[in-house]
Amino acid sequence: MTSTASARQTALVTGATAGIGNAFASELARRGYALVLTARDTARLEQTADSLRAKHRVRVDVLGADLTTTEGVQRVADAVTDHGVDLLVNNAGASLGRRFGQSDIAEESRQLDLLVRAPMHLTDAALAVMLPRGSGQIINVSSVAGFTPRGTYSAHKAWLINFSQWLNFTYAEAGVVTMALCPGFVRTEFHQRMGVDTTEIPRWMWLRADNLVVAALADLDKGKAISIPSVRYQVLANLARHVPPRVVARFAKLGRKVRQ
Numbered sequence: 001m002t003s004t005a006s007a008r009q010t011a012l013v014t015g016a017t018a019g020i021g022n023a024f025a026s027e028l029a030r031r032g033y034a035l036v037l038t039a040r041d042t043a044r045l046e047q048t049a050d051s052l053r054a055k056h057r058v059r060v061d062v063l064g065a066d067l068t069t070t071e072g073v074q075r076v077a078d079a080v081t082d083h084g085v086d087l088l089v090n091n092a093g094a095s096l097g098r099r100f101g102q103s104d105i106a107e108e109s110r111q112l113d114l115l116v117r118a119p120m121h122l123t124d125a126a127l128a129v130m131l132p133r134g135s136g137q138i139i140n141v142s143s144v145a146g147f148t149p150r151g152t153y154s155a156h157k158a159w160l161i162n163f164s165q166w167l168n169f170t171y172a173e174a175g176v177v178t179m180a181l182c183p184g185f186v187r188t189e190f191h192q193r194m195g196v197d198t199t200e201i202p203r204w205m206w207l208r209a210d211n212l213v214v215a216a217l218a219d220l221d222k223g224k225a226i227s228i229p230s231v232r233y234q235v236l237a238n239l240a241r242h243v244p245p246r247v248v249a250r251f252a253k254l255g256r257k258v259r260q
């Protein structure tokens with residue numbers, strides 16, 4: 001299977017109202033996928049859906065769901081099953097502006113639900129339709145932060161990398177490819193929503209969501225278990241594996257300064 005769709009292929013993208021998820025929706029519609037788009041803001045989802053239907057003449061369904069809730073995750077899992085999705089993009093995400101120990105534990109639990117429990121549950125639903133069919137693709141949007149010690153957000157993204165690698169090793173032969181996408185800094189609403197100051201992040205470190213998505217889909221078609229778009233972040237991720245964790249952690253503090 002390649003990520004250029006035949007007429008009957010369907011992709012489900014979580015977190016499609018903004019940023020990377022929105023870029024996935026646009027690129028997949030351009031490639032001819034029917035889409036199921038989910039996020040909490042249904043008015044914004046409808047706007048995206050209208051523009052993609054008009055531009056690419058593809059079917060787009062929208063589904064409002066909060067993936068920090070059991071009921072929201074179940075609703076999206078049911079959509080995975082009902083649409084028999086060919087490509088699942090577990091993208092929805094957010095991070096807390098405060099470090100663990102200073103953050104609210106209830107918010108930490110919700111972050112864990114969004115970044116770990118939801119993709120795990122949706123992957124389970126996807127495997128149930130993909131394995132009997134002998135084909136399917138799953139992208140778990142992780143982060144290069146998953147290679148660094150950087151608090152609970154990094155820990156959750158590390159979980160997603162490890163999980164995706166295992167899924168790929170285990171089910172690729174059965175026709176289901178799973179890939180962890182590990183972006184560096186991407187210009188989206190992510191940092192603004194988190195309330196952090198990004199002015200110290202050098203310009204060369206920023207990636208564009210549209211370029212990121214094209215690189216990710218190319219890696220997916222190659223069957224990669226991990227995709228790190230751009231040479232600069234491939235070098236940095238490699239360094240992160242070999243430099244002492246304390247040094248990596250100091251560098252990784254970039255982009256975490258909470259706005260006053």
Ligand SMILES: NC(=O)c1ccc[n+]([C@@H]2O[C@H](COP(=O)([O-])OP(=O)(O)OC[C@H]3O[C@@H](n4cnc5c(N)ncnc54)[C@H](OP(=O)(O)O)[C@@H]3O)[C@@H](O)[C@H]2O)c1
Binds near residue numbers: 016
């Ligand atoms: N931007 C970066 O620098 C960067 C780097 C590495 C990895 N990532 C990862 O990339 C993914 C996408 O982030 P982004 O940068 O595109 O951020 P973004 O622009 O803030 O978009 C986040 C998306 O997730 C949705 N979302 C947030 N909380 C949700 C919830 N509780 N339930 C359902 N949907 C929810 C949002 O929609 P609603 O608000 O409408 O629900 C939105 O569509 C995340 O997993 C993030 O961790 C981002």
